[in-house]
Amino acid sequence: MPTPSSNPPGQQNFYEAIGGEETFARIVRGFYQQVRDDDLIGPLYPDQDWEGAEQRLKWFLAQYWGGPQTFSAQRGHPRLRMRHVTYSIGTPEAERWLEMMKVSLDQIEEETLPPAYRAALWEHMERVAAMLINRPV
Numbered sequence: 051m052p053t054p055s056s057n058p059p060g061q062q063n064f065y066e067a068i069g070g071e072e073t074f075a076r077i078v079r080g081f082y083q084q085v086r087d088d089d090l091i092g093p094l095y096p097d098q099d100w101e102g103a104e105q106r107l108k109w110f111l112a113q114y115w116g117g118p119q120t121f122s123a124q125r126g127h128p129r130l131r132m133r134h135v136t137y138s139i140g141t142p143e144a145e146r147w148l149e150m151m152k153v154s155l156d157q158i159e160e161e162t163l164p165p166a167y168r169a170a171l172w173e174h175m176e177r178v179a180a181m182l183i184n185r186p187v
């Protein structure tokens with residue numbers, strides 16, 4: 051299974067292997083296209099800053115998977131749990147987030163995002179989503 055640190059000398063890391071910036075941009079664009087109109091989690095997002103939100107998620111994912119450290123440069127330490135405490139996130143919100151992300155990942159062709167890479171991305175997203183739940187029900 052590919053990991054963020056799979057970066058033997060002279061070989062592509064995870065970020066590069068799936069097409070770098072362009073692929074991460076597609077993943078978050080496809081996700082946010084749905085979030086904007088979503089009845090459950092759409093209202094949690096800042097209505098005036100969709101582009102900014104898209105950038106922040108892209109920077110975070112790209113950085114995690116071995117791309118440029120733009121998230122840290124622009125936003126500081128990720129501290130994702132802390133950054134989500136102002137939003138009420140229960141299991142339904144986490145499931146909705148993942149559902150929409152799955153739709154977006156489905157739109158990326160296998161030649162760009164081979165199954166093992168997709169599985170690794172997905173496993174990380176599921177893990178983070180579960181960690182961000184801050185409401186009992």
Ligand code: HEM
Pocket residue numbers: 091094095096099102103104106107110125130133134137139143144145147174175176178179180182183
């Ligand atoms: C569990 C359901 C989730 C909900 C309801 C949720 C909701 C939100 C909202 C409302 C924002 C503010 C948008 C902005 O202005 O940037 C945000 C930001 C963010 N979310 Fe989530 N999120 C969820 C899961 C995740 C997951 C799974 C990840 C990572 C894999 C993630 C990564 C981020 C990042 C990086 C930011 C930007 C933080 C910053 O720079 O301030 N979120 N999220």
